Amino acid sequence: MAKPKQPAKANNARSGCLGIVVLVIIIGGIATAISGGGSSGNAPSSFTVSDSAVVGLVKNVINNASDSPGLQGTPQANCNGETNCRITYTVKEPAGISTDLELIVPTAQIWKGLFEDSNFQNGTIEVEGPLTSVGGVSSNGPLFRLSCDRSAASQINWDNVDGNGLRTLCQYTKQASGL
Numbered sequence: 001m002a003k004p005k006q007p008a009k010a011n012n013a014r015s016g017c018l019g020i021v022v023l024v025i026i027i028g029g030i031a032t033a034i035s036g037g038g039s040s041g042n043a044p045s046s047f048t049v050s051d052s053a054v055v056g057l058v059k060n061v062i063n064n065a066s067d068s069p070g071l072q073g074t075p076q077a078n079c080n081g082e083t084n085c086r087i088t089y090t091v092k093e094p095a096g097i098s099t100d101l102e103l104i105v106p107t108a109q110i111w112k113g114l115f116e117d118s119n120f121q122n123g124t125i126e127v128e129g130p131l132t133s134v135g136g137v138s139s140n141g142p143l144f145r146l147s148c149d150r151s152a153a154s155q156i157n158w159d160n161v162d163g164n165g166l167r168t169l170c171q172y173t174k175q176a177s178g179l
Contacts, residue, residue, distance in 0.1 A: 041065035041106070043113035043158070049082040049120050057113045058089055065106040069094045072129075072140070082119035090128040090140055100163025103127055103143060108166060111148055112158035122149035131176055142175035 041064035047053065054077035062071050068091070075089035087110070094102040107125050114120050124147040131141040148170035155169055166172065 041068070041109060043109040043116065045116065047113045047116035049079055049085060049114060049117045051077045051079050051085075054079060054085055054087060054114070058087060058110055061109045061113070062089065062091065062106055065109065067097070067101045068106040069102055069129075082117050083121045085114065085120075085123040086126070087123065088126045088128065091143075093130045098163075103129070104146070104163040104166055104172075105161075107146055108156075108158045108161050111153065111156075111170075115150065115153045115158075120150070122147065144175055145171075145173040147171040 041061050043057065043061065047057065055075050058075040058077070059071060062068050062075075070092050072090045072092045075087060077085055077087050079085040091103065107127075110125060111123075114123055124145060126145045127143045128140050129143045130138060131143075132138050146166065148166075152169040156165065
C-alpha cells in the first residue's frame with residue numbers, strides 16, 4: 001500500500017509568513033490612520049478641518065518635523081465647523097538654535113494642512129513652552145501667537161516659507177521675551 005503524500009512543509013511555512021506580512025500591513029495601516037498620517041512632519045495633500053483631525057495634524061507635524069523640539073502633552077483644537085480654528089500646543093525644551101527654525105517654521109505645515117480644506121478661512125496657533133523667569137524659576141508659558149487667513153495663505157509657498165515670511169504675512173505676536 002502506498003503511503004499518503006504529506007503536504008509540503010515549505011508551502012505551509014510560506015503561507016504562514018504571508019499571513020503574518022498581511023497582518024503587519026493591516027496593523028500598520030490602522031496605526032497610521034489613528035496617528036493622523038505619515039511620520040514625515042509634512043501636511044497631508046487632502047484635509048478636512050475638525051477638532052480631532054487638527055489635533056492629529058499638529059501631533060504629526062510637530063513631533064516629526066526635523067528641527068522641532070516635539071510636543072509636551074496633547075495639543076488642543078477648537079474649530080468652528082471647517083472655517084476657523086484656535087490651536088494651542090506646548091513644545092518641549094527647544095535646543096536654542098533658532099526660534100524661527102525650531103518653533104515658527106514647523107507651523108507652516110500645520111497651516112498648509114488647514115488651508116487644504118477649501119472651507120477653512122482663518123486660524124490662530126498659540127505655542128507655549130518652557131520659560132525661566134529672571135529669578136530662575138522654570139515654568140511653561142506662552143511663547144508666541146500666529147494668526148493667518150486665506151488672503152495671506154494665497155501668498156505663501158508653505159513648503160518654502162521661512163520664519164520671517166510667516167511673521168510678515170500672518171499676524172505674529174511675541175509673548176515671551178527673547179523670541
